[in-house]
Amino acid sequence: MNPAPQVDDHGAPGAGSHDGGSYTYGRVQESRPPHTGHVHTDRCHGYGVDHFIFIYPRAPYSPYYHGERYSDPQSHVQRPPLDRQGTVSVTLGVTGLHSGYDGVNGGVSDSWSDAGAGLAIEVRPTPGFGVEVGLVGYSDGADPDSFRQHTAVQLSAIGYALPDFPVSPYALVGASYVPRDVDDAFWNGETTENYQANSPAVGPHVGLGLEFALGRHVLLDVEGRAIGYLGHPSEDPSLPGALQTTVALGVIF
Numbered sequence: 589m590n591p592a593p594q595v596d597d598h599g600a601p602g603a604g605s606h607d608g609g610s611y612t613y614g615r616v617q618e619s620r621p622p623h624t625g626h627v628h629t630d631r632c633h634g635y636g637v638d639h640f641i642f643i644y645p646r647a648p649y650s651p652y653y654h655g656e657r658y659s660d661p662q663s664h665v666q667r668p669p670l671d672r673q674g675t676v677s678v679t680l681g682v683t684g685l686h687s688g689y690d691g692v693n694g695g696v697s698d699s700w701s702d703a704g705a706g707l708a709i710e711v712r713p714t715p716g717f718g719v720e721v722g723l724v725g726y727s728d729g730a731d732p733d734s735f736r737q738h739t740a741v742q743l744s745a746i747g748y749a750l751p752d753f754p755v756s757p758y759a760l761v762g763a764s765y766v767p768r769d770v771d772d773a774f775w776n777g778e779t780t781e782n783y784q785a786n787s788p789a790v791g792p793h794v795g796l797g798l799e800f801a802l803g804r805h806v807l808l809d810v811e812g813r814a815i816g817y818l819g820h821p822s823e824d825p826s827l828p829g830a831l832q833t834t835v836a837l838g839v840i841f
Contacts, residue, residue, distance in 0.1 A: 670752050670801050672715045672840070679708045679809060681836025685726045685738055689825045691777030696827070698774040702726040702736055708836065715751035720744045720760070724832075728772075735771040740764055740815075740832070742793065753801075760795045764815050766830075776825065783825055789817040791829070809836045 683704050691697025706724030713719075721743055728736035744762030770785040797811030813832040820828035 670715075670754070670804060672712045672751055675712050676841045677710045677712075677807060677838045678841070679710070679807070679836040679838030681706050681708070681809070681834045683724055683726075683832060683834040683836075685724075685740075685830050685832055687827050687830040689774045689776065689781075689783065689827065693777045695777075697777040700728070700734070700736065700772070700774075702728050702738065704738075706740075706834065706836070708838075710746070716748045718746040718748070720746055720762075724834075733773045735769070737769045738766055739768075740766045744793070744795075748799065755801070756799045758797050758799055760793075760797070760811075760813070762793055763791070764793045765790050766815070766817075770826075774825075781825065785824075785826065790819075791815055791817040793832070795832075797834075805840045807838045807840060809834065809838065811836070 683706050684701055685704060686699070686701045688696045688699030704724055704726035706722055708720050708722035710718045710720040722740070724740040724742070726736070726738040726740075728734050742762055742764045744760045746758050746760040748756045748758045750756040765788060767788040768785055770783060772783045773780055774783060775781075793813045793815040795811055795813035797809055800808040800810075802808055811834045813834075814829065815832060816829040
């Protein structure tokens, strides 16, 4: 008859800890793994222990478990791609000013387009509404027969249709103050005529545009505005307004 196995003090049931976890040992261990951690069971030969159960502490929280997503209420919260409320943007743009002259026989007899550059600052008290102040300068370039210089100071209120999206149409309305210095030769439909003006033009403007968000801190604006001059004399051969086109790149703060 085989002798009964000898069990020393190391074989007595007990417990301990190691590397942040806890373990139990004994001759026979039967335990269901708790729900708070992972359990590993192995044989430990040479120590009089039949079963060794190591209970690892819970792993740091992760919204993924075995490739499947937990039911996390925060995972269903969607932040808007952009949040422009309370932001300030500064834009630099290249722009064109387009106008012309009335002909003696009616219609537009001559037209001109001058290039320029401008700076604008916009404040957004709400995502869909902004207030902008802009300063733009125009020159006729190197035309020896003409001298045209315009400076436009503009205040605008802007409404955005889709302020939380990467591309947002917008409309604007405001007022323009346009100091000008003009000594221009133009065709009136029958002969060449000279036109001079050095008084500022003042009037309302309206416009439409598209704003492209190039990330959260950079934007691109493409825009057109129509300016109407108030108090335009009937004998003045110049058109009572102008069209302004702009492409501007800006930084959002």
